[in-house]
Amino acid sequence: MLSLDQIKDITHESPSKIVLLVIDGLGGLPRPETGKTELETAHTPNLDMLATKGICGLADPVSLGITPGSAPGHLALFGYDPIKFLVGRGILEALGIDFELKKGDVASRGNFCTVDKRGLITDRRAGRISTEQNAELCKKLSRITLEGAELFVVPVKEHRFLLVLRGEGLSGEASDSDPQQTGVTPLNVTALTASGKKTAKLANDFLTKAKWVLADFHPANMVLLRGFSQHPDLPTMKEIFKLNPAAIAAYPMYRGLAKLVGMKILETGSTVEEEFDTLARHYAEHDFFFIHVKKTDSTGEDGDFDAKVKALEEIDRLLPMITALNPDVLIVTGDHSTPALLKGHSWHAVPVVLCSKWSRPDHVREFGEITCAGGSLGRFLAVHVMPLAMAHALKLTKFGA
């Protein structure tokens, strides 16, 4: 695999346009009754047409057998080696609620939890308190002051919140206070390396004060922190690929991931039709578009096979809104598989189709897991999707003399 610096040396600007449609959790597993996955079950004439015209394959987002989180799944598709470029849990939480991170901020995922009189954790999620209660308690925690750093406590959903520390000399090199089990006390935060000392001290100070503030709010009478992390400060797609990239995503986390690599975020309605319409309206302004569709993942996570099939059929029905724009390169794939049968992300390789005037067609005529396995792209790592897209858009020059 070329390094980003090596790729940077061979990319050049051109008017050609690339559209990357990410169908979240695209891949699935066959329903035993039919032997067909969600994608194989869905009636998808437009995706099948793409498969017929283009080239297909199966992509592993991170590595064979590895189930990716949303961050590595997307970073790979954006061309960033997901094994090298890591996004911490805290940062992802911040991206997920559109929190405006500054350079140097340390973010951490927080849970309200329940502790008994001896301080032992009895419920790591505080009975999943309501989001409203969460907001009230976060307001109280926000009043805590720490010496040497600003502090933000922002509610997420139910028992989840975001803690951000802002100040000089912070680092993500601090251990979790969340022991990930009940029947024990929360842990002290410790510095994982010397650079984490100040962060650990601030976090422990916050935890002491939070315990005091929350003492009377059973079941949410304590908090757990995990995933201390800093903004990864990635080189932008503009620097590496010389693209002017834009993102269309209804969910904040995916907008956040796009922001990490310097994409412009386009305002959009939240339905697939509205997202595709946003693409059409802004098509003249950018040369790279990332469009994220969420529903296939959430229905997969719900274990709702039929709903995922319907979500795929809706995307297929609307696909002509994209193909009508005639992008020089159109890629349709997912950031990972979410089989309804597993009710969660999985490690299964993800179907990919790449359609361009300069692709050498293969024999694949249907867009599905088994058919893509026979495509000419073979089985490959998702981090190669961007170089392939750039090549087919004629935006790469020769490597080496």
Place this chain on the structure above:
Amino acid sequence: MLSLDQIKDITHESPSKIVLLVIDGLGGLPRPETGKTELETAHTPNLDMLATKGICGLADPVSLGITPGSAPGHLALFGYDPIKFLVGRGILEALGIDFELKKGDVASRGNFCTVDKRGLITDRRAGRISTEQNAELCKKLSRITLEGAELFVVPVKEHRFLLVLRGEGLSGEASDSDPQQTGVTPLNVTALTASGKKTAKLANDFLTKAKWVLADFHPANMVLLRGFSQHPDLPTMKEIFKLNPAAIAAYPMYRGLAKLVGMKILETGSTVEEEFDTLARHYAEHDFFFIHVKKTDSTGEDGDFDAKVKALEEIDRLLPMITALNPDVLIVTGDHSTPALLKGHSWHAVPVVLCSKWSRPDHVREFGEITCAGGSLGRFLAVHVMPLAMAHALKLTKFGA
């Protein structure tokens, strides 16, 4: 991928013979009228017989989506990771005209160019002056003397020449004087690291004197230099693979690349028939042969689909001259694709067939791009061709205990 040191540990000498036939620019793109590539269009019963007997796949010379220059394309086939082992532009230029490089030499690609009265470049190729004029001007430039280094100025073709600096303490760590655009002045050569200081100084001295020498020779009244580089000093195939390798190539650049890895260069006529005949005559003397056929690439670069088809058919017709020798391992592939439709090197994966008594046959019956995609080698990196060849020649022992 194993390192060369790791490979070295498991190779051993044996009488078995490997023949690697490199059909330059082998892969293509389908002609819209027929949907068939050059190779799929060509009548190639002998290659198809190899595909039937052997195993097939599609190789990416460098990485998915990456278009290789000739050097990375060949180094990969010789078993050298083309991302790690780089050959500079200047060195390739020297290899291309059979210039005898010495260790420590710094080579640079030169262009005659035109500058106006203010010194701004108006034509980076000096109106593509004739090769004869080039030779005359190079003779004049050869008379320039530099303090601390010998200097060679050797004509190539039209506006292109080779500059070689020979002396102590030189390095390729010097920037181009060629700004790769018109309307600006040539750049000063600067040291990219401390080791490039002497080279940069010598190059700038040469450029100052060249400007003076050429002042009256409009349109070739200045020169541009780029790709300062040194001989990469690769471990030889003898060291790594314990082979006694020979190269048969009508074009100097490919002989030069073969020399880089220590192959013996066999004198040969320039037709395919003469090249194959050279193989037969020297067959007893070596256990590895690299044969390079150029015409498929040059016809591809010319955009001449039919001529490329004919070149492929000629190779196929003569192939029995090779198979009659019954090599233990015969591999036919290319260093990259050169689709006539793109008139140049491309990133498309290259068909590979490997034929040996010890290959486990697959279902492929025709040697073509789509059929090879379905072969049992799958889609793989070209750097694995040599380990596969060595394995099938029973020249590798077990890796690890």
